[in-house]
Amino acid sequence: MDPRASALDRAILSFIGRYAAARPPDGEFGALALRLFEHQVRHNPAYRKFCEGRGVRSGRVRDWRGIPAMPASGFRELKVAAFPASRARKVFWTSGTTAAARGRHFLDTLKLYEASLVPPFERALLPDGASCRFFILIAPPREAPHSSLSHMMGVVARRFSRAAARYSIRGGRSLFDALARDLGRERRPVMLLATAFSLKAFLDHLASHHRKLVLPRGSRLFETGGFKGRAAEVSKTRLYRMTARLLGIPSAWCVSEYGMTELSSQFYDAVAGRPATRRRSMRGPAWTRTLVIDPATGREAPHGRTGLLRHFDLANRGSVIAVDTEDLGRRAPGGGFELLGRVPASERRGCSLAYEELTAR
Amino acid sequence: MSVPAAYPALVRARQAGPERRPVRAIARALGRLSSRWLDPKFPYRRRALRRLEPRWPGAMAARALDALFGELTERKLAAFLRAELGDPRVLDGFRAARAGGHVRARGRELVLHVTPGNVPNPSVVGVVLSLLAKSASAVKLSGRDPGLLGLYLESLRRADPGLAASVRVLGPGEDWTAWARAASLVVAYGGDRTLEAIRAKVPGGTPFQGYGHRVSAGFFTAPVLSAALAAKAALDVWMLDQGGCLSPSRFFVGRGGVMAPEVFAGTLAAALGRLSGGRAAGAERARNIELVRRRLEVRALRAAALRPLVFRAGRWAVVLDREGTLAGGEGTVVVRPFRRPEEALAAIEVLRAQGEPLQAVALEAPGTERARLAEALSRSGANRICRAGAMQNPPLSWHHDGRQALASWLEWTDLER
Numbered sequence: 062m063d064p065r066a067s068a069l070d071r072a073i074l075s076f077i078g079r080y081a082a083a084r085p086p087d088g089e090f091g092a093l094a095l096r097l098f099e100h101q102v103r104h105n106p107a108y109r110k111f112c113e114g115r116g117v118r119s120g121r122v123r124d125w126r127g128i129p130a131m132p133a134s135g136f137r138e139l140k141v142a143a144f145p146a147s148r149a150r151k152v153f154w155t156s157g158t159t160a161a162a163r164g165r166h167f168l169d170t171l172k173l174y175e176a177s178l179v180p181p182f183e184r185a186l187l188p189d190g191a192s193c194r195f196f197i198l199i200a201p202p203r204e205a206p207h208s209s210l211s212h213m214m215g216v217v218a219r220r221f222s223r224a225a226a227r228y229s230i231r232g233g234r235s236l237f238d239a240l241a242r243d244l245g246r247e248r249r250p251v252m253l254l255a256t257a258f259s260l261k262a263f264l265d266h267l268a269s270h271h272r273k274l275v276l277p278r279g280s281r282l283f284e285t286g287g288f289k290g291r292a293a294e295v296s297k298t299r300l301y302r303m304t305a306r307l308l309g310i311p312s313a314w315c316v317s318e319y320g321m322t323e324l325s326s327q328f329y330d331a332v333a334g335r336p337a338t339r340r341r342s343m344r345g346p347a348w349t350r351t352l353v354i355d356p357a358t359g360r361e362a363p364h365g366r367t368g369l370l371r372h373f374d375l376a377n378r379g380s381v382i383a384v385d386t387e388d389l390g391r392r393a394p395g396g397g398f399e400l401l402g403r404v405p406a407s408e409r410r411g412c413s414l415a416y417e418e419l420t421a422r
Numbered sequence: 423m424s425v426p427a428a429y430p431a432l433v434r435a436r437q438a439g440p441e442r443r444p445v446r447a448i449a450r451a452l453g454r455l456s457s458r459w460l461d462p463k464f465p466y467r468r469r470a471l472r473r474l475e476p477r478w479p480g481a482m483a484a485r486a487l488d489a490l491f492g493e494l495t496e497r498k499l500a501a502f503l504r505a506e507l508g509d510p511r512v513l514d515g516f517r518a519a520r521a522g523g524h525v526r527a528r529g530r531e532l533v534l535h536v537t538p539g540n541v542p543n544p545s546v547v548g549v550v551l552s553l554l555a556k557s558a559s560a561v562k563l564s565g566r567d568p569g570l571l572g573l574y575l576e577s578l579r580r581a582d583p584g585l586a587a588s589v590r591v592l593g594p595g596e597d598w599t600a601w602a603r604a605a606s607l608v609v610a611y612g613g614d615r616t617l618e619a620i621r622a623k624v625p626g627g628t629p630f631q632g633y634g635h636r637v638s639a640g641f642f643t644a645p646v647l648s649a650a651l652a653a654k655a656a657l658d659v660w661m662l663d664q665g666g667c668l669s670p671s672r673f674f675v676g677r678g679g680v681m682a683p684e685v686f687a688g689t690l691a692a693a694l695g696r697l698s699g700g701r702a703a704g705a706e707r708a709r710n711i712e713l714v715r716r717r718l719e720v721r722a723l724r725a726a727a728l729r730p731l732v733f734r735a736g737r738w739a740v741v742l743d744r745e746g747t748l749a750g751g752e753g754t755v756v757v758r759p760f761r762r763p764e765e766a767l768a769a770i771e772v773l774r775a776q777g778e779p780l781q782a783v784a785l786e787a788p789g790t791e792r793a794r795l796a797e798a799l800s801r802s803g804a805n806r807i808c809r810a811g812a813m814q815n816p817p818l819s820w821h822h823d824g825r826q827a828l829a830s831w832l833e834w835t836d837l838e839r
Binding site for chain 1: 702703705708709710711712713716717719720721722723724
């Protein structure tokens with residue numbers, strides 16, 4: 062590895078170590094962010110061209126907020142890597158139906174990725190230091206080597222699960238009966254880790270078989286991913302209500318995670334076991350920042366106004382520090398941001414009324 | 423099969439009203455009403471403008487009403503009936519047929535119209551055609567109905583209650599599927615999924631006329647590019663806020679003339695900005711423009727192409743798409759340059775293969791080149807080729823979705839000697 066990249070990694074790892082549980086001074090974040098930006102402009106050809114196109118030159122950016130953010134679609138169309146992509150140790154792919162439409166995140170080391178994911182996970186899901194067995198409704202890393210979520214499951218399970226974690230999606234099949242049976246036998250707290258979609262399918266399975274489980278006290282839910290436009294969409298409130306009714310996990314023990322393949326860090330909307338006093342908002346670790354961008358001006362949206370989310374992630378050393386997403390959000394009153402979903406795909410035009418309009422009245 | 427309770431009364435109103443009158447008398451009554459709608463002082467027109475202007479501000483709504491009722495005058499209706507039927511009196515009784523013998527046409531007993539929510543005109547046109555065919559009409563309005571048809575029917579009730587009685591707008595919550603089962607013809611507008619859903623409710627033997635998703639475009643060869651043409655193109659985009667199937671989202675623009683496509687795109691954006699009076703883009707539209715801009719920026723990097731050109735003007739953005747991969751719409755207009763017209767024709771074929779069939783094309787080219795390109799565009803599925811600036815004024819005789827308008831709604835009887 063390039064010695065300058067190694068030096069940066071050491072600085073970032075030290076930052077993560079020092080601020081795993083505290084917020085750093087903005088100046089310290091900014092200084093490291095600018096150092097990272099300079100490195101990426103120099104070593105990431107796609108990003109350098111992108112910045113040149115924007116008229117932004119190395120050495121000219123004084124504030125981390127001015128670092129050009131690569132659109133998430135850039136990960137689909139370009140090789141966004143600050144090292145020769147042939148030297149990637151790991152490539153994570155975004156979800157999608159065709160290879161052409163999928164984004165790739167190249168990593169030349171997993172050190173930063175793994176160091177970045179552990180402390181926020183621990184803080185959000187295991188603040189009480191509980192010893193939980195993990196039941197995972199996500200494909201295991203061996204079966205989905207290009208999924209960053211599966212990789213993350215592997216890391217947290219190895220690190221925190223009381224006994225060997227159980228994966229209940231195998232060979233593309235959901236093993237709901239076995240999962241229900243195994244969960245029913247547990248006498249100590251468990252952690253169920255699922256995407257919103259797989260969780261809903263499991264809960265529907267329980268309901269259709271007239272089964273209800275009461276998981277041991279202190280059991281908790283890690284839920285991620287939303288439905289991304291799938292038909293069986295339900296609100297998070299309803300999903301958590303179903304979780305409480307069918308699994309016995311109260312909503313105060315349900316934590317939602319928001320992550321992107323294009324980032325190395327994750328965001329959480331609650332701390333397990335701590336009742337939410339206000340509307341849930343997503344918070345990232347100290348080495349991330351999120352801006353809500355007003356698309357009409359390209360600048361930060363006024364407080365409370367909906368805009369497009371732009372994330373800065375120091376752990377993204379191998380790609381780009383700043384990513385422009387197609388996710389909608391707004392700044393939350395107490396810090397963090399409220400996630401308001403994905404920009405809907407453009408409505409098809411023509412002399413048309415939407416199916417929903419037809420059936421609405 | 424249960425028939426809606428209001429069905430018999432509607433059919434009786436048809437028998438007592440349009441069925442007893444000659445088609446010429448119906449056309450006269452409807453044409454006179456249209457003339458009143460063209461009068462800026464007509465109270466119903468003023469109320470309609472108040473209703474439509476929040477969605478189509480400025481002069482947009484007034485222009486839409488002028489385009490609509492200008493095609494529904496007595497003279498235009500008579501010409502339309504002649505164009506569609508030869509002798510319009512086939513709707514009144516047997517008439518001599520050109521091929522010998524006699525022929526008679528009848529409208530179906532009851533037409534169910536499922537109207538679109540994005541543009542105001544088709545609902546009124548649908549009802550007018552049904553009345554000319556002497557059919558009763560039940561209308562299922564879109565959840566986003568702009569409110570024009572309600573006012574039109576009110577004005578018709580005052581002007582000619584006998585005709586108005588054979589049209590019924592279904593109330594909110596009224597089961598339209600019962601009407602779909604009872605109707606003798608169903609006419610519906612919608613996207614593929616909507617049309618499928620409606621068709622599924624229509625019995626197999628009932629004819630169904632679905633008007634589906636299509637896209638419109640401009641096609642201008644290099645020698646004709648000018649600021650005046652850009653202004654006409656802007657008018658086509660701006661009308662109905664780019665919301666209809668006749669609203670162009672793409673312009674294929676020739677390179678090599680006096681005006682470069684890049685300059686044309688900038689001129690088009692400026693003209694759009696002027697038409698919108700500097701109104702800023704709303705949140706949804708601003709997001710859409712921003713996402714299109716980003717995609718273009720990234721694609722330009724991949725193709726090592728020149729910097730992407732995005733011209734913003736108020737609530738509009740015109741983007742120069744050298745690769746021809748962007749769709750446009752929702753406040754964005756794509757200008758796709760070509761060196762030879764065949765490049766643009768090939769791009770249109772690709773669109774068709776991707777499920778984006780053509781509706782109208784504003785075609786401008788010098789002399790015989792226009793006729794040659796029209797031939798090619800017809801082969802590519804375009805069902806209307808018009809002049810720039812006229813896209814939103816389709817004549818009533820336009821073969822919408824490539825079909826005859828009224829003739830395809832009728833049943834015919836041939837009487838042989």
